[in-house]
Amino acid sequence: MSENIKVSIRNLYKIFGADPKAALKHVLDGMSKADLLKQHRHVLGLRDINVDMREGEITVIMGLSGSGKSTLIRHLNRLIEPTSGEVRVDGEDVLAYDEEQLRNLRREVMSMVFQKFALLPHKTVAENAATTLKVRGVAKRDYLVEADKWLDRVGLHGYGNHYPHQLSGGMQQRVGIARALTSNSPIMLMDEAFSALDPLIRTDMQDLLLELQTELHKTIVFITHDLDEALKLADHLVILKDGYIVQQGEPQHILLNPNDPYIEDFVSDINRARVLRVRSIMTPLDGQPVPPDAHGEVDHDDTLESMIARSGGDTSHRFIVMRDGVPEGTLDMTNLVKALVPRVASDASTRRN
Amino acid sequence: MATYDFLFNSLGLRDWCDAGKSGEATLSMADLLAKAGGKTETTLFNLPFPSLDELNKACAAFAKSRDVTKGVEDAFLAAKGALRFVLDPLTQPLSWMLEFALATFEATPWWIMMPLLALVVYFASRSMRLVGFVMACLVFLAFVDHYDHAMQTLAIIFVCAFLCVLFGVPIGIAMSRNDRLQRMTIPILDMLQTLPSFVYLIPLIFLFSVTEPKLYGIAIILYAIVPVIRLTDLGIRLVDKDVIEAADSFGMTDRQKLFGVQIPLALPNIMAGVNQTIMMSLAMVVIASLVSAPGLGVLVLRGIRNLELGVGLVSGLGIVLLAVILDRVTKAALNRVNAAQQH
Numbered sequence: 001m002s003e004n005i006k007v008s009i010r011n012l013y014k015i016f017g018a019d020p021k022a023a024l025k026h027v028l029d030g031m032s033k034a035d036l037l038k039q040h041r042h043v044l045g046l047r048d049i050n051v052d053m054r055e056g057e058i059t060v061i062m063g064l065s066g067s068g069k070s071t072l073i074r075h076l077n078r079l080i081e082p083t084s085g086e087v088r089v090d091g092e093d094v095l096a097y098d099e100e101q102l103r104n105l106r107r108e109v110m111s112m113v114f115q116k117f118a119l120l121p122h123k124t125v126a127e128n129a130a131t132t133l134k135v136r137g138v139a140k141r142d143y144l145v146e147a148d149k150w151l152d153r154v155g156l157h158g159y160g161n162h163y164p165h166q167l168s169g170g171m172q173q174r175v176g177i178a179r180a181l182t183s184n185s186p187i188m189l190m191d192e193a194f195s196a197l198d199p200l201i202r203t204d205m206q207d208l209l210l211e212l213q214t215e216l217h218k219t220i221v222f223i224t225h226d227l228d229e230a231l232k233l234a235d236h237l238v239i240l241k242d243g244y245i246v247q248q249g250e251p252q253h254i255l256l257n258p259n260d261p262y263i264e265d266f267v268s269d270i271n272r273a274r275v276l277r278v279r280s281i282m283t284p285l286d287g288q289p290v291p292p293d294a295h296g297e298v299d300h301d302d303t304l305e306s307m308i309a310r311s312g313g314d315t316s317h318r319f320i321v322m323r324d325g326v327p328e329g330t331l332d333m334t335n336l337v338k339a340l341v342p343r344v345a346s347d348a349s350t351r352r353n
Numbered sequence: 354m355a356t357y358d359f360l361f362n363s364l365g366l367r368d369w370c371d372a373g374k375s376g377e378a379t380l381s382m383a384d385l386l387a388k389a390g391g392k393t394e395t396t397l398f399n400l401p402f403p404s405l406d407e408l409n410k411a412c413a414a415f416a417k418s419r420d421v422t423k424g425v426e427d428a429f430l431a432a433k434g435a436l437r438f439v440l441d442p443l444t445q446p447l448s449w450m451l452e453f454a455l456a457t458f459e460a461t462p463w464w465i466m467m468p469l470l471a472l473v474v475y476f477a478s479r480s481m482r483l484v485g486f487v488m489a490c491l492v493f494l495a496f497v498d499h500y501d502h503a504m505q506t507l508a509i510i511f512v513c514a515f516l517c518v519l520f521g522v523p524i525g526i527a528m529s530r531n532d533r534l535q536r537m538t539i540p541i542l543d544m545l546q547t548l549p550s551f552v553y554l555i556p557l558i559f560l561f562s563v564t565e566p567k568l569y570g571i572a573i574i575l576y577a578i579v580p581v582i583r584l585t586d587l588g589i590r591l592v593d594k595d596v597i598e599a600a601d602s603f604g605m606t607d608r609q610k611l612f613g614v615q616i617p618l619a620l621p622n623i624m625a626g627v628n629q630t631i632m633m634s635l636a637m638v639v640i641a642s643l644v645s646a647p648g649l650g651v652l653v654l655r656g657i658r659n660l661e662l663g664v665g666l667v668s669g670l671g672i673v674l675l676a677v678i679l680d681r682v683t684k685a686a687l688n689r690v691n692a693a694q695q696h
Binding site: 077079102103104105106107110111112114115116117118119120121122131132134135136163183189 | 593595596598599601602603604605606609613614617618620693
């Protein structure tokens with residue numbers, strides 16, 4: 001994965017209300033969201049957001065409803081204008097774009113997938129998938145070929161002539177994804193793309209996205225309120241609360257080192273064995289020789305769940321962790337069991353809403 | 354002595370009031386009655402409202418309310434020349450269109466016209482049952498010798514409804530995109546819709562000659578254009594915000610958004626507006642027979658004027674049949690649009 005920063009958000013503020021600029025001063029002076037609403041009748045949407053999104057990675061922005069995550073993603077293609085701050089795509093300041101440049105950005109660089117699919121009900125599936133090309137003025141013969149290609153790719157072969165209402169929710173969202181892929185843009189914005197789907201279909205769609213990603217290496221910004229989904233998809237996880245970033249970083253790292261009671265509470269409920277990887281809890285070799293009494297070799301990307309199955313629950317076992325065929329560390333099953341217990345157990349006193 | 358004399362006396366305006374008095378003002382019937390009947394005592398219970406007429410009694414410098422309506426009339430007559438100069442050429446095409454449509458509908462023999470109408474009905478509704486029903490109604494009307502009148506009515510409605518859509522849809526679109534325009538237009542639409550239909554005819558009679566078709570054409574269009582404007586505006590405003598956002602996110606221009614998303618998704622509402630517009634122009638075309646609009650309305654009018662009960666009732670039934678035909682056909686077309694867009 002490359003280290004190039006594709007999208008970068010700097011000091012972004014968004015305030016909703018009659019006079020956001022005046023309210024911004026109060027926020028910069030440190031006024032809280034509740035006080036701003038009570039004293040000045042302005043809603044603080046986003047406060048001092050700084051995120052770097054690397055090329056070819058999936059950046060997941062997670063938060064509960066009202067945390068500002070949907071507002072944030074709409075700043076990237078300027079469906080919402082910020083009150084202050086910077087949004088840079090490939091080093092260019094998007095906020096300085098004029099109408100023409102902005103339209104080009106939306107047509108060529110970013111495509112979006114929506115929670116409620118937002119397909120055109122009067123157009124066929126193929127026409128819907130081709131929307132992004134049609135907007136650019138591509139000839140019908142060419143855009144239908146391209147749309148068919150991507151419909152096949154998302155598993156909708158032969159549905160091109162159906163209408164959206166004839167498809168199930170999951171299939172409609174596949175059309176939504178095909179529509180975003182057809183535009184061939186390097187950046188994909190996904191606004192709670194799978195939240196409206198039922199759990200099994202949602203898992204399918206997550207797998208589909210990961211599968212497409214191994215092939216296409218897009219820069220994906222994914223919004224969700226579901227931590228399991230976030231942990232499954234994220235290369236970089238950003239946790240939002242009340243409009244500010246509580247913590248961001250590698251998901252495994254956040255899981256093992258939550259820096260805020262809010263996040264501790266959040267992560268205490270998830271199935272850690274399924275999410276945590278061997279690499280996050282192994283003891284690095286650091287030049288030490290490989291211990292001779294190991295029970296076998298494991299990949300650094302294996303989940304703890306698979307390790308428990310492999311050791312048969314025996315905590316005395318010890319494994320060598322391999323990365324690309326080279327031993328990298330050792331895994332003690334005792335450490336594994338310890339990692340399964342959250343640092344702060346879920347309990348009613350720490351739970352917040 | 355009038356009731357409100359004291360008001361002007363106490364304000365010291367007596368001189369100003371009397372200065373305007375020139376001889377004896379014309380007496381109204383009420384004045385004469387009052388003179389003949391002698392004075393009644395003014396108590397708190399029969400205190401008259403200080404209206405123009407009542408104040409005029411106390412102070413001649415006040416205008417009577419009759420002068421107000423007279424003023425409106427004079428103002429209209431003064432503006433008439435200018436209005437006519439502008440409106441006459443502007444609306445002349447309407448006369449030509451109506452004359453042409455009437456001539457065409459009359460000149461086309463019935464054995465061409467009826468299959469043609471059946472074809473139109475079929476393409477609008479794709480329903481043979483409806484075609485059968487429409488044909489049955491037309492055959493009945495023709496059988497009782499109301500065919501010519503019905504065709505005249507139909508010709509007028511076609512022209513007027515077409516023009517209503519032609520102007521109403523763009524106005525509705527403009528309203529949906531501009532809140533201020535919407536706020537300004539809605540009171541005008543309210544007025545057009547609630548003004549008694551006869552009142553439309555009064556200023557038009559002054560402006561244009563009664564022999565010109567555009568006189569009733571304008572009256573019908575003004576009355577019937579309201580629903581198509583309203584429902585176009587509403588329909589476009591009701592288009593799913595998520596779809597609009599998606600259209601924006603893919604970089605659609607305003608024009609692509611309007612023709613590719615907003616109008617197609619608003620089409621069910623626009624069609625409902627067209628249906629209403631056609632029904633309202635049918636209502637108006639009957640009243641417009643007062644100002645020489647041909648068609649079934651003329652027969653209704655004859656029924657009223659000459660107390661020919663049968664003529665009035667049969668032509669009334671003919672209008673009902675036309676209304677049912679037009680309503681069913683436009684609703685069938687509307688349902689087809691709806692079926693294509695269900696979510």
